[in-house]
Amino acid sequence: MTATGNAMNWRAAGACLSADPDLFFPISSSGPAERQIARAKTICAGCRVRRECLEFAITHDQVHGIWGGTTPEDRQRDRRRKRRAAAAAAKRTVAA
């Protein structure tokens, strides 16, 4: 198996394999889609490869869909928080 294939093995253990794929790719983040998102997040909460899934989404900049129990907005907020923390750390290093 290739390195990429090995890196993707976690997918076969995803709790979402038997779920409706539409739950994980809602067309919006409000209205009826909120119920879809909540159901998807509930499935993710019990998934044993949640960490690998989220890491994949972050590494590959997945801008659509629920991955590792996070929405695109959740991941965007996390990226912004990490960027602010890195900028603050760099500022402290320069000032020291």
Ligand code: SF4
């Ligand atoms: S964390 Fe969620 S989206 Fe990722 S594999 Fe598990 S159930 Fe599927």
